[in-house]
Amino acid sequence: MAVPFPLAPSLWATTAPAAAATPPLDQSVAVETCIVGGGYAGLSAALRLAERGTGVVLLESREPGWGASGRNGGQVIPGVKYDPSELVAKYGPAAGEALIRFVGATADKVFDLIARHGMDVPHVRAGWIQGAHNPAMVETVKRRAGEWAERGVAVTLYDADGMAAAVGARQYLAGWQDGRAGAIHPLAYARGLVRAAQKAGAQIHGDSRVVSIVKRGEVFEVATTQGPTVTARRVIVATGGYGDGLIPGLRETVIAPNSFIAATEPLGDNIAGSILPGGQVISDTRQLLLYFRRDHTNRLLMGGRGPFREPKSADDWAHLERAAVKLFPQIKGIAFDHRWCGRVTLTRDFLPHIHEPEPGLIVDIGCMGRGVGLQTAIGEALADYAATGDKASLPFPVVPIVPLPFHALHKLYVSAIIGWYRMTDGGLKAST
Ligand SMILES: Cc1cc2nc3c(=O)[nH]c(=O)nc-3n(C[C@H](O)[C@H](O)[C@H](O)COP(=O)(O)OP(=O)(O)OC[C@H]3O[C@@H](n4cnc5c(N)ncnc54)[C@H](O)[C@@H]3O)c2cc1C
Structure with missing residues (x-):
């Protein structure tokens, strides 16, 4: 069958349950917290704030889930790029273990939200397998599985034959399976979050691009393209890889x-x-x-x-x-x-970054391709911080916005890096 191009809608856009109405902001309002960006981070923050009884308005340029949250692979994988021992080495025993608990629970959060709110989201929780493509990685996956197993996680180790049976292709030398993981329909989940947040009392507006955030005395004035503003004591900005210069220097902190x-x-x-x-x-x-x-x-x-x-x-x-x-x-x-x-948004240290360029203006960026669970969980944490001002709610430290050096050349870097990895990764072999 010939495939027409461009294919604007993803598979998810053609198969998701209908979206709830999210009309544009048509009059100025004052509220406790304004959220910019209707991906998982912004939506889960809106839901959490509404459930806490905090007034919240979310503004999204297109429709909620239009960004990475409505287009991803739907793999719900806990953890971050770093193994537990690396997190302890980086943050110390107490903060490291707290972070391990946070990142280890991100998949639970997604499946719990789907269940608790009765969301219409096709999902399955059968685990995530990571396949080792070369001998060095066989040792890495064994160590990784061992570290999580020590923390009580249900893991399975596979040798090459086990991988061939689990995957249905003889391709990997070994692998491990994390039983906490699973799969969802990503846009259905974004839409489920919208409905849950609205039911809890959040106001969610699509077609409402934010063009400026200005501090006036004790409050922020958040202006939209169409004119109306939201006046709020706190603002959460969660614009992911689709942010557009709203926060000076932010776009330059990531490669997307x-x-x-x-x-x-x-x-x-x-x-x-x-x-x-x-x-x-x-x-x-x-x-x-x-x-x-x-x-x-x-x-x-x-x-x-x-x-x-x-x-x-x-x-x-x-x-x-x-x-x-x-x-x-x-x-x-x-x-x-x-x-x-x-x-996808990649930060310099491959961890999500939380910034607060002015007190009360809270910014989240960086998903590293693991954002289904991670950004859901970070959204909740940002909401708790916005509501309480207690930094202990945050899983990661608040850091200054530091643009990547030579960011203007990032497309060149990335192309060069891709070419290098293409050579060093090695290709797939034909399956038998
Ligand atoms: C192809 C692909 C596959 C992926 N696969 C996986 C996977 O299998 N598993 C996994 O865990 N993660 C995966 N990810 C990553 C995951 O999708 C993201 O980490 C996550 O969706 C990010 O959520 P977010 O809320 O930070 O950003 P987004 O979902 O990108 O939302 C940001 C929103 O902000 C809005 N916005 C931007 N600027 C403004 C403005 N000025 N005013 C108002 N709104 C604005 C945008 O329109 C957008 O909707 C994948 C990503 C991609 C792209």
């Missing part, structure tokens, strides 16, 4: 490359049952990692790197489709009928 996903048509039962038969999600240990899963309609979704620029044609996904067929030759000839991409 595109991540690409291609999805097949729904697979027949025989083929679907031969791919990740246990229903887990998976990514691998390559620097330019591949991440893949089946969705609730048995499509195979293959995600990974793509060009830094916006896509120009379906060719920009061809490498992912080739990788999918190499891993699973049984899908040869089955059409990929959805292709989309979105921006």
Whole structure:
């Protein structure tokens, strides 16, 4: 089947339950807290604040979930780039263990919210597998699994045969499975958060791009393109990789490359049952990692790197489709009928950053491709901080906004780094 291009809507946009009404802000209001950005971070902050009884208005440029939150792979994976021992080494025993508890519970938060609010979100909690692509990474995944197991997490270690059985492809030398993880329909979850937040009393406005945030005495005046303003004592800015210079210097603190996903048509039962038969999600240990899963309609979704620029044609996904067929030759000839991409935000230290450039103006950025759970949990923490002023609510320290050196050249860096990793990661071998 010929695939039309450009494909504006993602698979998620064509399969999500209808969105709740989120009309533009049409008159100026005063409220305790204003949130800018309707991704997971902003929405979970809005829900938490409304549940605490704090007045909250959320302003989103497009529609809630339009950014990375409505386009991601839907893999709900706890943790961050760093292993528990690395977090303890970085932050010390007390703060390190507190952070380990926080990042270890992020997947729980997502599944708890879905259950507690009865959200209409296709989901499964069958674990996340990380596949080791070279001998050095075999040791890394064993150590990683061991560290989490010591903290009571249900982990499974696989050798090459075990991986072949779990994945349905003989590709990885070993792997580990984290039982806390799972999969969701990402846009359905964003829309579920909107409904839950509205029910709790939050006002959520789409088509309301914020153009300035100005402090006037004790309050901030948050102005939108269409004119009306929100006056608030606290402002939370959670604009992710789609922020546009609202906070001076913020965009320059991250690199925001595109991540690409291609999805097949729904697979027949025989083929679907031969791919990740246990229903887990998976990514691998390559620097330019591949991440893949089946969705609730048995499509195979293959995600990974793509060009830094916006896509120009379906060719920009061809490498992912080739990788999918190499891993699973049984899908040869089955059409990929959805292709989309979105921006992930990478900070210098691969951890989310929280800033407070003025007292009461709280800024969150940086997802490292793990934001489904992480940004949900950070949103709650930002809400607690906004409501109480207690910095102990925050999982990460508040740090100054420090632009990356030579940020203007970041597209060149990223292209060079991608070229380097492409050589050093090694390719997939044909599955047997
Ligand atoms: C293709 C892809 C695959 C991914 N896969 C996974 C995965 O499988 N698992 C995982 O954990 N994470 C994954 N991620 C990362 C995850 O999606 C993000 O970390 C998370 O969604 C970020 O949420 P957020 O709220 O910080 O930002 P976003 O969801 O990007 O939301 C920011 C919002 O702010 C709005 N905004 C920007 N400027 C303004 C303004 N001036 N005024 C008003 N609104 C504004 C934008 O329109 C946007 O909707 C993936 C990301 C991408 C792009």
